[in-house]
Amino acid sequence: MITRSLKVVPKPVFTAFLRQYTVSPEQKKFYADNGYLSIKELIEATSLDKYKQRFVQICKGLVDRGNITIVKEPPLVAAGVKGEDAVNKLQDILFDDVFSQYFEDPRLLHVVSQLIPGDTKKIEDVNLMGMHTMFINKPPGTTPHPPHQDLYYFPFRPAHKIVAAWTAVDHVTQENGCLYVVPGSHKLEKIYAHANSKDEGKALYHGVLEEESVAPMDKRVHFVMSPGDTIFFHPLLVHGSGPNVTKTHRKSISCHYANGECYYIDVSDSAQAQIAEEIVAAVSKKFGFSDITVQEIFKYRSKQVKGTKSNL
Template identity: 25%
Template sequence: MTTVTEQVPARPGPVLHESVSDALITQIREDGFGVLKNALSPAEVAEINAEAARLCRGELGDIERVTRAGAEESDEEVMRRYLCIHFPNKLSEVIARTYHHPKIVDVLTKVIGPNVKAMQSMLFMKAEGKPGQAWHQDEFFIPTRDRSLTAAWIALDDATIENGCLWVLPGSHKRGVIYPDREQDDERFDCTVELYDFPYKDEDAVPVEIPAGAAVIFNGYLLHRSLPNTGRHGFRRALTNHFMSAESLLPWGRVPDRYHVAKYDYRDIELVAGEDPYAYKGIEDIARPSVRQDKEGGCGR
């Protein structure tokens, strides 16, 4: 299989939709992804990036594998230590508010339905030399009962091929199939397994180069990956939030012995639109902020 590199001729980049239009929603349904330009304002992007520095410095609370920074260390030095922080919403009110961002929620209610809940956030720093993630589908990691998983990938810097933007395989979500996975030791990627044996070639991939503030909204079955930040300087920061229909149970994580898998419902969630038909179950505080492993310190699998 050909490897996607800067030397492979790329297909045209994505359409940047100026508003939450019918065309955007149709593209998400047909291609599995769409881009909302200016989803966040420059001021909102700057506020999140400032919060990212505080998280990496350890100023907002404990994060697994984050070492509190010294006063003599610059924000850039500290952020370069880490590839990604999972569940930053647990410590940052600024990031927690992005679950409810009106422009993104507008898209979600049109794609998913009127009742929407969130269950995960991930804050990527991805400085020069940091790896990407091999081909994967988000539903592989976060299984929903009704195939409603949807990501909002918000660019906090201009995302380019050079600094490790997303690459997607348009239409790969349509079959609703989760493909096989295997371990990989490719230095271009972090510790996550890669999916393979799907009916697409790397040269079918489209680079999603977008400006800061734009949001890529994509289906949980869409095959996508990213390559390393090969730029000579700078970050490729991004905030990814995951959403699904509130009607669906979420059999995520280890199912306790007392539950049948068909009835287990992970309840560390937040309602972002409409009603939660399972509100009577209450909300649990389960997930803890942690740093994604990127092979520099071993993968621990």
């Protein structure tokens, strides 16, 4: 179910495990107005179990993780927490043989193709790129993820041809740090000023500066989810997540998709300049690059997941 402080609560949508899922005109309007759409049970349990097992294998070093980045929770590491219990997330998992089954799941791609179809009139002709991917673990003791906009991180446009898919792998509650969004916050078509997170040591965790006015508590919609439930949301939608105050993990998997009609832009003189510099610095440090751009980084980490044509 979805809990929210506003008056109107959208009915949850359930789907059988078919290769396609048709988004209704009402759902498309809800997405356009609010910036998100929730679909119940889109991904089946057997797939979720595979992704969870793969996460454990990578954390234990049982399989080659390639260029996957293991991101740990600094306060937990400082407290001496080890192994999986210290891992916040895996990043850049798009090329992994197991995780890629999620990003290329026909049901997921069918929904995404309808939400960001681009200029084509046929769903089967939509070209899609997987641009940014994560398996999120959120162990006990994880601090909040501040309200932010994903487009703030992305050097490509246009925004309406980009969408995030976020699937619960475990049960998600407010106690273990569920997602929240600010409905309609995408409609101003602007990127708010962001700054570094207040949590020391959490690199690249930027949040909107004017949190009280941009993401007030009474405007936040919190998502209580069962495994397989999936949220799709606009890259300008302000969203975040709470702390995990339980004794269990809160696992999820996500991907940002871009229509192949998208293109890279220069962000050097924009509100995105600082985060672009931080992304370049982090990647350069990890891989030893001496001269690389943020656009090249996203090109390097992306993959065509549907169709054959792309500007990215």
